[in-house]
Amino acid sequence: MSPFQYIRHELTRRLGRTLTTAFGFAAGVSLVVSIMGVASGLATAQNRLLSPLSTVGTDIIVTRTVGATTTPAASPSPSPGTSGAGTGPQHRQGGFFAGGGSAISSLNAQDQAALLQSNDSVLTDLSKLGPPGTQFTHDFFVPGTLITFPSQAVGNITSIPGVTGAVGVLSLQGVHDTGTVPKIVATFTTGGQTQTVTATPPPLTAAQQAQVRTCLFQQIQSQQGSSPSPSPRQGGTNGPGTGGGFRGGLGGGDFNSVLSKCLPASYLKYQQQVVTPIRTVQQIVNPPQTNLSTKSYTVSGVDPSVRNQGVITAAQVVSGTWFTSSPKDEVLVNQAYATTNSLKVGSAVTLNGTAFKVVGIVAPTLTGNVSDLYFDLSTLQSMATQSGRINEIFVSAKNASEVNAIAAAIHTKLPGAQILTAKSLADGVTGSLADAHTLATSLGTALAIIILLGSFLIAILLTISNVNKRVREIGSLRAMGWSRRRVVQQLLGESVAISVFGGILGILLGFAICAIIDATGPALQATTSGLAVGASSLGSIFGQSSTASAASTVHVTAPLSLPILLLGFGAAVLGGIIAGGIGGWRASRLSPASALRNLG
Amino acid sequence: MEQETLYTLAEVTRTYQVGSATVRALSEATCTIGKGEMVSLEGPSGSGKSTLLLMLGVLETPSSGTLTFKGTDLRKTTDEVRTVLRRDSIGYVFQQFNLIPTLTARENVLLPMVPVAGKNADKQQRAAALLEQVGLEHRISHLPGSLSGGEQQRVAIARALANQPDVIIADEPTGNLDSASAQGIMDLLSRLNEEEHVTIIIATHDPAIAKRTHRHIMMRDGRLLEDQATPTT
Ligand SMILES: Nc1ncnc2c1ncn2[C@@H]1O[C@H](COP(=O)(O)OP(=O)(O)OP(=O)(O)O)[C@@H](O)[C@H]1O
Ligand SMILES: [Mg+2]
Numbered sequence: 093m094s095p096f097q098y099i100r101h102e103l104t105r106r107l108g109r110t111l112t113t114a115f116g117f118a119a120g121v122s123l124v125v126s127i128m129g130v131a132s133g134l135a136t137a138q139n140r141l142l143s144p145l146s147t148v149g150t151d152i153i154v155t156r157t158v159g160a161t162t163t164p165a166a167s168p169s170p171s172p173g174t175s176g177a178g179t180g181p182q183h184r185q186g187g188f189f190a191g192g193g194s195a196i197s198s199l200n201a202q203d204q205a206a207l208l209q210s211n212d213s214v215l216t217d218l219s220k221l222g223p224p225g226t227q228f229t230h231d232f233f234v235p236g237t238l239i240t241f242p243s244q245a246v247g248n249i250t251s252i253p254g255v256t257g258a259v260g261v262l263s264l265q266g267v268h269d270t271g272t273v274p275k276i277v278a279t280f281t282t283g284g285q286t287q288t289v290t291a292t293p294p295p296l297t298a299a300q301q302a303q304v305r306t307c308l309f310q311q312i313q314s315q316q317g318s319s320p321s322p323s324p325r326q327g328g329t330n331g332p333g334t335g336g337g338f339r340g341g342l343g344g345g346d347f348n349s350v351l352s353k354c355l356p357a358s359y360l361k362y363q364q365q366v367v368t369p370i371r372t373v374q375q376i377v378n379p380p381q382t383n384l385s386t387k388s389y390t391v392s393g394v395d396p397s398v399r400n401q402g403v404i405t406a407a408q409v410v411s412g413t414w415f416t417s418s419p420k421d422e423v424l425v426n427q428a429y430a431t432t433n434s435l436k437v438g439s440a441v442t443l444n445g446t447a448f449k450v451v452g453i454v455a456p457t458l459t460g461n462v463s464d465l466y467f468d469l470s471t472l473q474s475m476a477t478q479s480g481r482i483n484e485i486f487v488s489a490k491n492a493s494e495v496n497a498i499a500a501a502i503h504t505k506l507p508g509a510q511i512l513t514a515k516s517l518a519d520g521v522t523g524s525l526a527d528a529h530t531l532a533t534s535l536g537t538a539l540a541i542i543i544l545l546g547s548f549l550i551a552i553l554l555t556i557s558n559v560n561k562r563v564r565e566i567g568s569l570r571a572m573g574w575s576r577r578r579v580v581q582q583l584l585g586e587s588v589a590i591s592v593f594g595g596i597l598g599i600l601l602g603f604a605i606c607a608i609i610d611a612t613g614p615a616l617q618a619t620t621s622g623l624a625v626g627a628s629s630l631g632s633i634f635g636q637s638s639t640a641s642a643a644s645t646v647h648v649t650a651p652l653s654l655p656i657l658l659l660g661f662g663a664a665v666l667g668g669i670i671a672g673g674i675g676g677w678r679a680s681r682l683s684p685a686s687a688l689r690n691l692g
Numbered sequence: 693m694e695q696e697t698l699y700t701l702a703e704v705t706r707t708y709q710v711g712s713a714t715v716r717a718l719s720e721a722t723c724t725i726g727k728g729e730m731v732s733l734e735g736p737s738g739s740g741k742s743t744l745l746l747m748l749g750v751l752e753t754p755s756s757g758t759l760t761f762k763g764t765d766l767r768k769t770t771d772e773v774r775t776v777l778r779r780d781s782i783g784y785v786f787q788q789f790n791l792i793p794t795l796t797a798r799e800n801v802l803l804p805m806v807p808v809a810g811k812n813a814d815k816q817q818r819a820a821a822l823l824e825q826v827g828l829e830h831r832i833s834h835l836p837g838s839l840s841g842g843e844q845q846r847v848a849i850a851r852a853l854a855n856q857p858d859v860i861i862a863d864e865p866t867g868n869l870d871s872a873s874a875q876g877i878m879d880l881l882s883r884l885n886e887e888e889h890v891t892i893i894i895a896t897h898d899p900a901i902a903k904r905t906h907r908h909i910m911m912r913d914g915r916l917l918e919d920q921a922t923p924t925t
Contacts, residue, residue: 093802095810098795105835368849472915568790571751572804574852576771685752688786689742 114594120547121598129650131536233476240481254494260482262393271384307354395473412437412452419468429464555675567687580676591668606650704757735911741895783852785862842873
């Protein structure tokens with residue numbers, strides 16, 4: 093006979109006690125296994141909600157934001173000693189995506205032009221909508237802080253190794269204004285200033301001074317004889333003049349021409365520097381005298397031919413269809429927006445006089461920039477006067493391990509790009525959904541620990557009571573020459589064997605419980621408003637929260653993975669070791685003499 | 693003839709602490725027990741018989757005095773040495789039999805052999821032979837619960853013999869048996885003593901049992917009083 097047989101007989105011939113203890117373990121294990129299964133199911137479901145990039149076939153989102161660093165090489169028009177008037181936006185935005193020597197550095201000029209154009213939208217000039225007093229309804233589209241850039245950047249990204257797809261999206265803030273064209277409109281001219289150069293040329297020699305003086309005198313005399321009319325360009329917004337006290341009775345332009353004739357060549361170099369274009373802008377001055385009412389919403393222009401990657405995918409259409417073959421007058425509407433605005437498939441959305449047919453209702457995931465309306469990209473580009481421009485690129489990678497390398501490559505190719513990966517998005521997520529996830533995990537863990545401790549305690553108590561009942565048996569074993577160690581091994585072996593049995597039983601029970609949970613699958617609803625893409629939420633720059641939101645239904649499942657089963661089983665065996673260890677320790681402390689005397 | 697000394701006791705005293713009181717269970721016991729002797733310990737309840745047997749069985753150590761077993765001073769041994777002495781040299785028989793209820797007769801007899809090296813088949817065979825020796829060849833696969841008291845005590849004796857001990861220590865082995873079974877057990881022990889030369893030490897209240905031994909030690913209040921030998925025929 094081996095100790096193993098003794099253990100086996102001890103378990104099989106005391107079946108009642110064996111089963112009681114084993115079922116204790118099994119109950120613990122099955123509950124722990126199913127709790128962890130549910131927790132893992134919830135984690136998976138919530139991960140899907142919290143890292144939504146994967147649901148739109150995307151690993152990286154590339155945007156470009158105000159305040160991103162620019163490369164010095166990209167800075168256009170050096171304009172030393174700029175006076176600061178009128179050139180702000182150009183300077184601020186000029187450098188984006190213009191890495192030194194990169195393929196799109198040549199796009200810089202266009203880039204600037206397009207940006208200037210978007211700044212000049214009708215938003216700043218309501219007079220373009222008609223004569224003062226006209227009632228108007230107008231939708232404006234502005235990029236907010238999601239600065240647009242030429243769509244050629246998509247091609248740049250596609251050429252990066254490891255990138256399997258890149259799709260450009262134009263996401264804009266739509267502003268729906270109704271009101272009366274205001275009366276007070278001022279027209280003024282900007283630009284045309286000659287930038288002064290702060291430089292210290294060598295002082296004129298006595299000979300030069302005499303020469304200049306003579307020259308000037310001659311020139312002024314000849315000029316006064318002809319036409320001394322002042323320049324019409326010297327309106328309200330004249331920049332700083334160039335030449336202090338010399339202006340006298342002469343118009344600035346005339347004086348300049350006189351001066352340029354007389355100054356030595358080395359001084360002329362500092363003249364005729366950057367001359368900004370003259371532009372006439374009509375702008376509302378003072379608070380507009382109009383009953384302007386504003387509603388804002390978000391729109392995205394997507395490529396209708398890309399169905400599975402981008403800000404919205406065909407899979408997210410909940411009713412109706414994706415864009416048809418003629419997407420120009422079609423629109424997809426976010427479920428939440430459709431509900432609040434009573435829109436259905438077949439309804440019409442009218443923007444600036446054009447009616448768009450609602451072909452589909454979509455349920456976007458929490459992509460951070462969920463939009464209310466989705467248009468064909470080129471349609472939106474022309475509506476928003478953003479031809480050829482986008483402001484987001486959805487990039488997919490061949491595999492997840494390449495994401496970081498691709499992100500780095502994008503940084504090199506497109507300096508100033510803001511890169512958002514699934515991981516950075518998930519890390520940045522806070523709020524109730526994340527809290528719920530944390531709560532579920534910690535609550536589940538706490539519950540599992542309590543249940544485990546409970547079943548351990550039961551097992552320990554049963555083992556101790558077993559040892560107490562077997563004091564005489566243990567005494568005889570010691571009397572017949574069994575060592576302390578052998579007695580402990582015997583009790584430990586029995587306990588572990590029971591726990592192994594209980595663990596297996598528990599796993600089977602856990603399987604059954606999880607199968608029941610999977611079959612019934614209670615549904616959980618998760619709703620959240622659009623999360624910000626990095627710091628550049630469209631809504632936040634306008635001080636309004638986006639109306640877009642996404643609702644998702646999650647069915648609770650309890651998937652069982654090998655690690656969970658092993659963990660449950662391991663916990664049972666650990667419990668068996670603890671219980672057997674405590675029982676054995678008590679037995680080993682028993683003096684064989686008193687064990688035999690008390691009951692023998 | 694073969695009066696080789698097995699035990700030497702010199703003023704062996706055992707005290708127990710009960711609260712603040714000190715109980716002297718065994719008081720200055722001095723004697724020797726030779727190999728092959730069959731000794732009975734007699735005395736009223738509480739006289740110290742079990743205490744002395746536990747001492748002789750290497751389960752208890754003296755509080756003072758010297759106790760040597762097979763030349764080993766038991767007060768100077770470690771628990772490991774005592775465990776090996778118990779395993780190889782001593783067999784116990786208890787009033788309550790103390791069989792493992794979940795093991796068959798044969799498995800109970802095999803139990804003391806578990807810590808000993810050897811082939812399982814040899815052990816199995818030896819267990820069967822021992823059970824045959826105690827007259828239980830037909831009860832080999834019975835669990836203790838299905839055996840009579842006398843049969844259980846025979847299994848206990850077979851178990852005590854498992855590792856060929858020098859001495860069998862029996863504390864009231866017949867205390868739970870009717871007189872017929874008791875005499876059967878005494879027949880068995882006498883035969884073991886005579887044929888196998890196993891030293892046998894029995895504690896008993898029963899004069900009829902004590903009568904079957906060759907040497908009678910009377911105990912009272914923890915002291916050894918009379919120590920008389922019955923001349924063997
Ligand atoms: N562990 C102990 N703690 C305290 N006192 C003890 C202990 N063991 C024995 N005694 C005491 O020592 C004395 C001798 O007891 P022992 O069991 O040796 O007597 P005994 O002769 O075997 O009696 P019985 O015939 O009833 O079995 C008794 O008074 C008993 O109460
Ligand atoms: Mg006694």
